[in-house]
Amino acid sequence: MSSEVSSANGLNEAGGLFIAPALADKPHWQGHRDRLRTKLLNRGAGALDDYEILEVLLMAFIPRRDVKPIAKALERKFGCLSAILAAPAEDLLKVPGVGETVAAYIKAIAELHSRAAREEIKAREIISSWSALVAYVRRELQHEKREQFRVIFLDRKNQLIVDEIMGHGTVDHAPVYPREIARRALELQASSLILVHNHPSGDPKPSRADISITREIIDVLGPFDISVHDHLVVGTSGVVSFRTSGLI
Template sequence: MTALGPEGHRKRLRERFLRSGLEGFHDHEVLELLLTFAIPRRDVKPAARALLERFQSLSAVLDATVQELTQVDGVGPHAALLLTLLPRLLERYHQDRWRTVTTLGSTRDAVRYLQGHLEAERKEIFCILALNSQNGLIAVERIQEGTVNRTAVFPRLVVEAALRHRATAVILAHNHPSGEPEPSAADRQLTRKLRRLLGDLDIAVHDHIILAGPRYYSFAERGEMD
């Protein structure tokens, strides 16, 4: 006999996940599954639907602050803490997975590494990957942080960071929290300026990568670094 009520629903959600992961789950069901670990015994469906109604998307729910989440009916501090923990846990996962990376041999290597540093950020961040002559990763350094839509990057800080790490090459990178990876005219102008300044110091700029969630734009892949 199929179990009825909240406990039966919780059990079915967990069994579905164990069988096939999140395949076939709607966003509200993903939230329901998560909330079962923070809200004991109660029906979690109203809270999950209220979260999506308030924030409009699963990603926006996970990007919300504890204070914002606890303003939603049915979401207490424990549930809010769990939801805000997940993006940070994902960031730590990527960082740990790529901690032993010594060589960035392709754009995809660089993108995967950068996602661990920038994917969960809600502000625009500009950073550089400092490389040695074998494309070995020396360091990743954040240069500037900005608002959701804009970061003002000072070329002098980029040059100083490259020199400080004794890099022979760098990869420039920043994120677009808007979700659109296409570079702006200012992005292209900055790339040209940094290539010129760093080139005068015999430091190559291999690429400029813009991350926007799972999507990215690579100047090198598009032939804009030739």
């Protein structure tokens, strides 16, 4: 036995050789974490696969465990990153390895993403940043399991005042009250607005009921000189604009 080995190792009570912890092999996942961090820092987040991005997030709250199986399980259950971020906490908790801390962290990341997107559209005239608006409403609503009716209220400069949920319903219907939308628009001193709702079925094609309620809202707002710029219908396959479709 060399002096180097004998200084690091020793004999156990039974007289057998034991290896000092400092020289013992690291858990396989420890080396993987180190390599993943190095890849992220040296090559940028764009070099990581979706599940690897999830691993990096999970590593912060699961310090002594292989998190790759958890990341893969999240990806399998929800299908994509946007669906994971949109998932209710109770659904996240059903994934093996995801506890309350991890679920809360994922929801916090989702909220940061939403707030950053709102800041982007609030800082500019909505009409001139239409692609950012469409990306925002799609991110907010494409994975909603219940129909949600939202109204984006705008000022005279077509800048965002507030984005509010005005109706929350079932898988195929959300109650909408045109007079309540008018009351809120007057209260906020809005000059115009954009209607937004989702189709949980995934198909964003406007229904007859969608067209009818849009016309009712336009008629109610008309006497107050408040215009409806557009009505956006969101589905997993995309976003349909009433104005682009010739429905307004």
